[in-house]
Structure formats: structure tokens, C-alpha cells
Amino acid sequence: MIRIHFTAADFARVRFAPRPAPLQELNAAFMTAFRRDDQLLFGRWRQRLLRSLPASTEPLGDLVPAGAAPAFLDVFAGTLDEALDSVAAARPELIRSEIERVYAGHPSPVPPWIHELHRGDAGARQLIRRAQHTAFETVLRPVWPVVQDLHRAEFTRHALAVAEHGIGAALTGLVPGTRLRGDVWEIEAPGAREVRLGGRGLLLLPTFHWTGRPLLADLPGGPLGLTYPAGPGLPLAPDGAGGAADADGALAGVLGRTRTDVLLTLAREHTTGGLARRLGVSNATASAHAAALREAGLITTVRAGRAVLHRRTALGSLLVGRFHG
Secondary structure, eight states, X not given: OEEEXXXXXXXXXXXXXXXXXXXXXXXXXXXXXXXXXXXHHHHXXXXXXHHHOOGGGHHHHHTOTTSOOOGGGOOOOSSHHHHHHHHHTOOHHHXXXXXXXXHTTOOSOOOHHHHHHHTTOHHHHHHHHHHHHHHXXXXXXXXXXXXXXXXXXXXXXXXXXXHHHOHHHHHHHHSTTOEEETTEEEEOOSSOEEEEOTXXXXXXXXXSSOOSSOEEEEOTTSOEEEEEEOTTSSOOOOSOOOSHHHHHHHHHHHHOHHHHHHHHHTTSOEEHHHHHHHHTOOHXXXXXXXXXXXXXXXXXXXXXXXXXXXXXXXXXXXXXXXXXX
């Protein structure tokens, strides 16, 4: 569990990021890309993303040798240029200590350019800048207008919650399962971590490429940054798809063609046999695809006498709606 201790001054210094943070959203996207859960929803998106990355982004992988990223990559700046400048201006001692931390006990040899970065080489910093810029343009630029729209909606939701119910209720409403006990905000998470703000305040940032627990970042000379999952919990699709055929194709890119057809068909209730006849597949094939969609929470299955009835869930309808707009 994460326990964040507030003072009265900290409650007065809770801020919501006014715009999405390009590099923090990129960090979240990469974290999701390298997870192995939720394969039905994210598997094809992960494959496409990793195949699309140019070779110039490979240094970013060198910075995360064991799954833990160095803290100097946690940047909450609201524009890409500001964020890239912030990474480039990171204190040399922070870069050295974080490289030593992420490579501590790592069995693989340290890449030569990482040694140069540790020594403070300006060329190594420029390598990071190019890699982050290219990664953003490849991974996030196509969906950035969607991220901006989602952020504005989340910003408005939070502002209304604060105005109507106060900051305490607004905090606990951000992440399901969190509690405010006196001046301590408790967040369910593996392990135990105590964070005392001590008057520096808290900066809240939603991310739309991450579905795990909230992420904490100690921002140098600033507040504690807390990135929390928001949005639909699904791979984002660019706005402006060219009609239903394009939308169906995009959805098929996430689920596969047959499972997309199953999900679209189950806007109305069908038996396994009826679903099989509708799609022109065997009962066994229809049942197998229904089982996969049910495991992902996209459909429900109930028994009615000797029949088995399938229907799309609210999450399944949300996924369809996200691609059909």
C-alpha cells in the first residue's frame, strides 16, 4: 500500500496538470507495451507498436535494463519541446545515481553510450533526445488529439468534483479503492511505501495508456507527481476514421477479424449455435471466441435451460463505440 501523508499546506497545494504531459504519456505507453497481461485487448496493439519503432529509439530500452526506468525520465512538462529540454537539463548527479540504480546487479554488459552518459557526455544526452522525440512521433502523435480531448474531460471532471465535494472526495474519486484517513491518502499497491509531502504539494496527472496502479515521481524541486490511469482502458485509435469499414478494420486490428464480428453481432443476444450460423463458423469456433471475449469482460454468457446465451457487456460496447465514434 502507498500511504501519502499530507499537511494542511499540502492540501492547499494539490494541483491537476492543465494539459497532458507528452513524455510521461510516452513512459506509460511503453510500460503497457512491455506488460504481458490483457493480451486480448492489447496484444495486437503491442505487436504493432513494437514493430513500428525505428532503430533510433533503441537507447530508451538501454535506459530500462530491468523494467525500472531512471527518475530523470519522469517529466511532467506540458509540451514536447519543454519535456525534452527538461530531460537534457537533468542534474549530472541525478543521472549518475539513477544509472547506477537501474543497472545495479544487472548481469548484462552496460552499453558504451550509457558509460558516456554516466560521465556527462553531451552527445549521449542528445541520443536520448532523438530517441524520445522519434518515439513520441511514432507512438503518440497519431492519437495525441484523442489524448488531449480525454485530458480536458478528466480535468473538468476533477474540477467539478472539487467544487461540489471538496478535495478529499475528489482525491478518493480519482482511483477506485483509495481512502483518505485523516491526513493520509491510502492507495492499494504491492508492497509498502510511506510518502510525506512536507508542504511541497501534489501534482495529479491522468494517463490514457496505463491501466495499472498509480505511479509516483519525485519531481526535483517540486511537488510529488502522481500519474493515475484514466480514460477507457483500451488502446486509443486516432480520430477521423473514414467510416464504419475503417472503424471495423481498426477494431479487428485489436481483437482479430472473427472476434470483432462476434462482438459486433452480440449487440443482440445470441445462442452459440445462432452466433455460429450468423458468422458461418462451427459451433466450437464460436464457443472458443466467445470464451476469449468473456474472459476479457467484453461479453457475458448465461444458461437458459439447454441454451447458452451470449450478449455484449458495457465494456464491450465501450470498445465498439471507441472505434465507431
